[in-house]
Amino acid sequence: MGKDKIAVVILNWNGSEMLHTFLPSVVSNSTEAVIYVADNASSDNSLEVLEKDFPTVRRIVLDKNYGFAEGYNLALKQVEAEYYVLLNSDVEVTPNWLKPMYTYLDEHPETVACQPKIRNWRKKEEFEYAGACGGFLDSYGYPFCRGRLMSTVEKDSGQYDTIAPIFWASGAALFIRSQIYWEAGGLDGRFFAHMEEIDLCWRLNSRGYSLVCIPQSIVYHVGGATLKKENPRKTFLNFRNNLIMIYKNSSNDEMRKVLNVRCMLDYVAAFTFLLKGQFPNAKAVIEARKEFKKKVPDFTAARLLNLSKIPKTSKSELSKGSILVKYYLGRKHKYSDL
Numbered sequence: 095m096g097k098d099k100i101a102v103v104i105l106n107w108n109g110s111e112m113l114h115t116f117l118p119s120v121v122s123n124s125t126e127a128v129i130y131v132a133d134n135a136s137s138d139n140s141l142e143v144l145e146k147d148f149p150t151v152r153r154i155v156l157d158k159n160y161g162f163a164e165g166y167n168l169a170l171k172q173v174e175a176e177y178y179v180l181l182n183s184d185v186e187v188t189p190n191w192l193k194p195m196y197t198y199l200d201e202h203p204e205t206v207a208c209q210p211k212i213r214n215w216r217k218k219e220e221f222e223y224a225g226a227c228g229g230f231l232d233s234y235g236y237p238f239c240r241g242r243l244m245s246t247v248e249k250d251s252g253q254y255d256t257i258a259p260i261f262w263a264s265g266a267a268l269f270i271r272s273q274i275y276w277e278a279g280g281l282d283g284r285f286f287a288h289m290e291e292i293d294l295c296w297r298l299n300s301r302g303y304s305l306v307c308i309p310q311s312i313v314y315h316v317g318g319a320t321l322k323k324e325n326p327r328k329t330f331l332n333f334r335n336n337l338i339m340i341y342k343n344s345s346n347d348e349m350r351k352v353l354n355v356r357c358m359l360d361y362v363a364a365f366t367f368l369l370k371g372q373f374p375n376a377k378a379v380i381e382a383r384k385e386f387k388k389k390v391p392d393f394t395a396a397r398l399l400n401l402s403k404i405p406k407t408s409k410s411e412l413s414k415g416s417i418l419v420k421y422y423l424g425r426k427h428k429y430s431d432l
Contacts, residue, residue: 100127100196101175101272103154105165107134109183110143112316117148119186126192127179128152132169134159162265163290164283170275178275180268180291184316186215187267194310195269198257206303207270207295209263210311211250219249222315225264227254228307229292232417234355235340237262237292239429240307243417246427253430255309261412263305265291266315274303279399282342284392288328289335296343300404326374329367333360333382334389341390342397357383359418 102124106113113131120129132154133140144153154169170178177196181187195208212225221227226241226248240254241247263269268291278297281290295305337360340352360379367376413432420426 096174098128098175100124100177100179100192101130101173102127102179102181102192103130103132103166103169103173104181104183105132105134105162105169106136106140106183107159107165108136108138108140110136110138110140112183113140113143114147116184116186117151119188120181121148121150123187123189123191126196128175130154130169130173131183132156132165134161134165160283161286163281163285163287167280167283170272170280173272175272178268178270178272180265180270182266182315184215185266186314188312188314191311191313194308198306198308199269199271202304202306204304205306206274206298207263207268207305208308209260209269210267210313211254211307211309212264212266212313212315213250214247215314215316218314220247221250222266222317223247224317225266225315227309228258228260229262229264229295231261231292231296231412233412233414234352234359234416234418235336235412236417238413238417241429243427243429243432244421246421248428254307257306257308257310260305260307261299262292262295263307266317267313274298279396282396284389285335285338286331288331289339293335293339293342296339297400297403300343300400302405324372324375326378329375329378330382330385333363333379334385337383337386338389338393341386342393343400345401 102120130152131144134156135158144151154172156165156168160168166180191210198208199205209225209228211227212222214220214222221241223242226239228240229237231237278294281294298305341349344352360383364376364379420432426432
């Protein structure tokens, strides 16, 4: 069996209802691709749903829940394709969603990954919080997007309809060259979930590759379907993994300075949770910092490898300044204001 051109790979864990809701759009609108569902040892009837209702979808069955990052790594090792599309199970795709992305990558060999425009499935005129129209990082590792700064999400009126370079592409719908995925090390399975795609994209940027958002492709993402926004586990993973990502990828000159500033900002975040009465989330921030310090030695080899791969001419560059300062003090609530 030869290598397919495009493989759309959906990671599933106890998501039979989401398969019923969202997989039909993927099957009907992805005729250029082979579709896989990789199951992270679900305890619901996901596998029965796939066998009965989606017989054309290929199944990959994992022996336990490996989380988002390692689950994808293990699944993708079983997929032969030129392009991978990592697609969340709670994404509704639209007609012709794949063609703008694979056409662009076919014509631009220096570009190794992209994402579509991601709108909110519940409020379809708005961008989606976690992906919107392409992601960036500020100087201190805080992510933001075209179409979403902090908690402000814009309506999509075509203001970001140009194909544009981005720093990170959302893992909700990540289109990437398979060869480069593995050359860069894939997703870091130790993250389990959250921030893993930003970590991967940082490595891609550092190696001199380009990533873009292609808004001519549109999908709708529920977001937060597995862990709700204020879930303490999600808070823990986001804070811990963000610090690990900074440690793994920052230059020697920047890393210590950034982590010192983040120490202060993280404790401010914990105090803010306390003021809101969200004690489990405050505790999660503190626990995340403790876990980060404990885990640093485990990531030293990855850090040294990443830094060794950066060419002298690397164009990897975080957005200058603090998005917190720009947003809260500068009153810049839209990406176009920056």
